[in-house]
Amino acid sequence: MAAVLRAERVWVETFTGLRMAQFSGLLRVVRERGGNGTLRGRPWSLPLAERVLMVAVYYRTNLTMRQLGPLFGVSSSRVCRVIQRLGPLLAREPVSRPADAPERIWIVDGTLIPVRDRGVAASSRNYRFFVNVQVVVDADTRLVIAAARPVPGTMAVAHAWCASGLSEHCQGVTVLGDGAYLNCGMAVPHRKRPGRALLKGEEDDNAEHRRVRARVEHVIGRMKSYKILRDCRQRGDGLHHAVQAVAHMHNLALAS
Structure with missing residues (x-):
């Protein structure tokens, strides 16, 4: 052959x-x-x-x-x-914590990945089985700092972040997240309160927050050009290894 x-x-x-x-x-x-x-x-x-x-x-x-x-x-x-x-x-090599980490901005977001292994996933409303993978990205370089092990896709975002163990890796670093990460120790957008509109300064802060946080969505979208992250047939740790390998190749492509 x-x-x-x-x-x-x-x-x-x-x-x-x-x-x-x-x-x-x-x-x-x-x-x-x-x-x-x-x-x-x-x-x-x-x-x-x-x-x-x-x-x-x-x-x-x-x-x-x-x-x-x-x-x-x-x-x-x-x-x-x-x-x-x-x-x-x-799989992605561990990214060593840089000396200037407290001066940098990292961004976190979760992404849902359809999988066939029902042992690590959970059924959604459309009867497909998903897992949630938390990804941390450097805001300046767009490098993937860390990617957590998958958890069932029905788990709340804040709980998925706590279960990921990535919070220890992010100690002392300014981390941006969306409104779902409220009370997770990171910078999130200002929330509207009943009967109280956002102030002008708060609206500007939210606009800047969205502009910067969009970079993690761009990185995840680029990682999903690898179709294994759109419908994974691997079982056990197969998806985790695939995510780490894709992150490794993404970092290599951006390194030079």
């Missing part, structure tokens, strides 16, 4: 959003994490670069294993093993 996709510039830039130099950096990270080793059995038939590209194509297109197999000249079972092996290794 002849392979169609190879780790060449045109396919790398199409399916990862990275230039070849950035893809080489991603490849180096995966290699350092042990991606080139074998757990047992025969060695991999594909080089590491093409296996990393395979995972990126899977995240980008959300094709099935049976559809991906002919593109890389391997069986669908081999595709499954590659994704299970390399998916966690592509």
